[in-house]
Amino acid sequence: MSTDQEAPASRQQKPRRPTEMPGVLKLWETSPTGLDPRVDLFLSSLAVDSRLLEVDLEGSAAHAAMLGVKGIIPQSSAKALTDALAAMLAEARAGALKPDASAEDVHSFIELELTRRLGDTGKMVHAGRSRNDQVALDMRLYLRQAFNEAKVGVLDVIGSLCDLASANLEAYMPAYTHMRRAQPSTLAFHLLAWCAALERDWGRFDDAAKRADECPLGSAAVAGSGLPLDREAVARALGFARPSRNAMDATADRDACVEYAAAAATLLMHLSRYCEEIILWSSAEFGFMDIGNECSTGSSIMPQKRNPDVAELVRGKTGRVFGSLVSLLTIQKGLPLGYDRDLQEDKAAVFDLRDTLAGVLPAFVALVEALKPKPAAMAAALETGFAEATDLAELLVAKGVPFRDGYAATKAAIAAATGKGIGLAALSDADLAAVSGAFAQAGIKAADLAAYLNPSACVARRNLVGGPAPVRTAEEIARLRHFVEDSSQQ
Ligand code: ARG
Numbered sequence: 001m002s003t004d005q006e007a008p009a010s011r012q013q014k015p016r017r018p019t020e021m022p023g024v025l026k027l028w029e030t031s032p033t034g035l036d037p038r039v040d041l042f043l044s045s046l047a048v049d050s051r052l053l054e055v056d057l058e059g060s061a062a063h064a065a066m067l068g069v070k071g072i073i074p075q076s077s078a079k080a081l082t083d084a085l086a087a088m089l090a091e092a093r094a095g096a097l098k099p100d101a102s103a104e105d106v107h108s109f110i111e112l113e114l115t116r117r118l119g120d121t122g123k124m125v126h127a128g129r130s131r132n133d134q135v136a137l138d139m140r141l142y143l144r145q146a147f148n149e150a151k152v153g154v155l156d157v158i159g160s161l162c163d164l165a166s167a168n169l170e171a172y173m174p175a176y177t178h179m180r181r182a183q184p185s186t187l188a189f190h191l192l193a194w195c196a197a198l199e200r201d202w203g204r205f206d207d208a209a210k211r212a213d214e215c216p217l218g219s220a221a222v223a224g225s226g227l228p229l230d231r232e233a234v235a236r237a238l239g240f241a242r243p244s245r246n247a248m249d250a251t252a253d254r255d256a257c258v259e260y261a262a263a264a265a266t267l268l269m270h271l272s273r274y275c276e277e278i279i280l281w282s283s284a285e286f287g288f289m290d291i292g293n294e295c296s297t298g299s300s301i302m303p304q305k306r307n308p309d310v311a312e313l314v315r316g317k318t319g320r321v322f323g324s325l326v327s328l329l330t331i332q333k334g335l336p337l338g339y340d341r342d343l344q345e346d347k348a349a350v351f352d353l354r355d356t357l358a359g360v361l362p363a364f365v366a367l368v369e370a371l372k373p374k375p376a377a378m379a380a381a382l383e384t385g386f387a388e389a390t391d392l393a394e395l396l397v398a399k400g401v402p403f404r405d406g407y408a409a410t411k412a413a414i415a416a417a418t419g420k421g422i423g424l425a426a427l428s429d430a431d432l433a434a435v436s437g438a439f440a441q442a443g444i445k446a447a448d449l450a451a452y453l454n455p456s457a458c459v460a461r462r463n464l465v466g467g468p469a470p471v472r473t474a475e476e477i478a479r480l481r482h483f484v485e486d487s488s489q490q
Contacts, residue, residue, distance in 0.1 A: 027108040040104075045344050049106045050099045051351055053092050055141035056106055056134055060114075061085040062237040063217055064125050066230050073124045080121050084114055105344075106138075107131040128229045130221035132251040132339040137216050139346065141238070143256050146354045147209035150260075153361030154202045154267065155484045158195050160368040162477050162484070165191040169470040172455040173288065173378035174387045181385035184458040187373055189468035192476050194274050199483065201267040208259035215240035219247035222338035252338040254328065257346050261325040264353050265318075271364055272318040275311035278367065282308055287377045295370035310367045317356050324349040379455065383423065386414050388453040391461070392424055395452060399442035409436035425450040 026035060035043075061082050068078020088110070091097035103109035108131070115122030168187040175185035215235035218225060224247040231243035244250035281288040282296075291308055299305035327349045331342050382388075389410050396406030410424075412435035417424050420431075429446045432439040451457060463469035 026104050027111060043104060043341075045105045045347065046099055046101065046103055046109065048347050048351065049135075049138075049344075050109075052106050052135075052138040052142060052347075053097065053099065053110075054089060055138045056110055057085050057089040057092060059134060059137045059141065059217060059238060060110055060125060061089070062234050063129055065237065066234050067124070067127055069233070070228050070230055072127055072227055072229070077121045077124050080118055081114065081125055084117050084122075085110075088113065105131065105135075107134040128220055128225040128227040129217060130219070130251070132221050133217050133219045135343075136219070136251050136253070137238075139254070139350065140212050140214070140216065140240075140256060143212055143260055143350070144209065144239075146260060146350070146357075147205050147212070149354065150205045150264065150267070150357050150361075151202055151209075151487070151490075153357060154198055154205070155487055156365050157271075157361060157368070158198050158202075158480055159484050160365045161191045161195050161198070162480050164368055164371060164373075165195075165473065166477050168373055168375070169473050170456065170459075171373055171375040171378055172382055172459060174381050174385065175468075181381065181387045183390055184382055184387050184455040185468045186459055186470070186473065187375075187378060188470070188473040188477070189459075190277075192473055192480075194270070195476075195480055197270045198267070199480070201263065201270060202487065204263035204266060205260070208256065208263055210241075211259065212256035213241040214244040214250070215242070216244045216250035218243060219250045222248050222251055248338045252335070252340075252343075254332060254343060254346050257350050258325070258328050258332075260350065261321070261328050261353055264357055265321050265325045267357075268314075268318040268321045268360065271360065272315045275308075275314045275364075275367075278311045278371065279308045279315075282371075286381075287374060288381075289374055290372040291367070292370035292372060295367050310363050314360050314364055314367075317360055321353060321356055324353050382455045386417075386424060388424060388455070388458050389414055391453055391458045392449070395444060396438055396442050399444065401438050401442050405438055409438035412436050413439075423453075425453045 026040075029035070064073075064078050064081035064085065067073045068075045068082075073081075088097055097113075099106055099109040100112065103112055111122065111126055113122075114125055165188040168191070171187040173185060173187055173190070174181040175183045175190070215231070215238055217234045217238075218229045218231040220227075220229075235241075235243040278289075278291070280286050282291050291306070291310075293306070295310050296306040297309045299307065328346060331345050331349075335342055392413065393403065393406040393410040396409060397403050401409070413424055413427060413432065416431050416435045417427055420426075427446055427449070429440075432444065432446055459468050460470070463472055465472070
């Protein structure tokens with residue numbers, strides 16, 4: 001038996017170079033040698049970047065039209081190119097234009113396909129541009145959609161939280177610090193805290209989209225072109241605010257990808273925290289709310305269980321999103337300017353981010369819609385734990401007692417109430433007098449405390465801007481609804 005026959009099948013099929021297999025000829029290859037097939041496979045980005053087919057066709061059409069207008073190629077050739085690109089775009093939208101697997105990337109495929117359809121005219125399209133320009137442009141066009149999608153998704157989340165908040169303006173519950181009961185609050189206020197962060201998240205996507213609003217076409221790989229390109233016209237045709245300001249930066253820069261990832265990571269960090277709260281609140285230990293069956297799952301073995309899988313998976317996806325951000329930053333940190341092939345790795349991260357957001361945001365809205373708060377259980381958490389203690393200290397301040405003395409008197413009152421196993425409002429005048437002279441001095445009567453320290457009174461008093469008083473939370477919901485409405489029309 002020969003050695004060859006003994007070799008496993010997988011080894012026998014491995015491509016070999018250069019003697020046994022022909023090289024692979026690329027768009028840029030003019031020598032007959034061709035590329036080692038193993039290298040060809042390694043370098044190809046087509047499987048990933050074919051998602052850029054439509055945006056690349058749009059960019060190519062704008063470039064070709066400009067070449068005609070400027071007389072760099074004959075008008076008739078420009079017309080043939082733009083017609084063919086329009087036909088290819090229609091085919092791409094119908095799913096009928098499949099990139100040929102032998103092309104190195106989607107940009108090469110389009111030029112090769114134009115040449116296949118138009119002959120020599122197809123070869124004119126690449127005057128004054130490079131694939132470096134194309135990929136930079138395509139990512140900006142792609143991110144324009146991704147930014148918009150993220151912004152709409154965040155607005156949907158805020159809308160769903162406003163609905164839940166407006167139904168729970170007076171659903172009293174403790175506000176927590178250090179995961180300990182801290183002060184009386186409402187569910188509406190807590191949900192509006194979530195919205196405050198989400199509004200900033202929306203702003204991060206919006207700001208980043210504005211910074212990304214520059215057209216890299218005409219960079220011509222790195223140092224610009226000597227051809228009389230009209231960069232302003234191409235930028236306008238593609239809906240950009242302006243052409244990019246430096247050809248070298250435009251082709252080497254992936255800040256828009258990083259900013260998209262950073263905004264996504266911050267958003268997911270927030271959603272992950274909220275999911276953690278939902279998981280806690282819906283546990284038997286808290287019992288503040290249920291998650292409807294439409295958004296919870298059962299166990300395959302434990303018949304009694306309903307699990308908060310949606311919240312858990314959002315929390316889990318957060319790790320993946322952070323990973324994309326770190327990957328985009330790390331890919332770039334050692335790169336000299338201009339373009340380096342390392343940058344090809346940007347796409348997998350950005351595409352994964354968009355897919356992840358497209359899954360997470362609607363699922364989170366569904367989760368919010370499925371929450372069924374239990375106001376009695378939330379209010380019961382205010383019956384013990386002295387969340388109203390700050391209110392008593394502030395009452396003393398309002399009657400002229402220095403805060404630190406009021407704090408000490410309240411702390412002593414808490415110790416007395418704890419000793420008796422009662423709440424602050426149940427202390428007698430004699431109890432108050434026994435713990436501190438401050439109460440009598442301030443004219444505070446035990447009989448008045450029950451009404452004063454009631455959760456609804458505590459919350460109603462917190463009616464400063466940014467506070468939980470129902471009048472304030474109702475105003476904030478109205479403001480947020482306007483924000484959602486105005487921003488949806490952008
Ligand atoms: N496929 C490449 C990428 O995604 C396109 C640019 C290639 N440019 C080059 N000079 N090799 O980054």
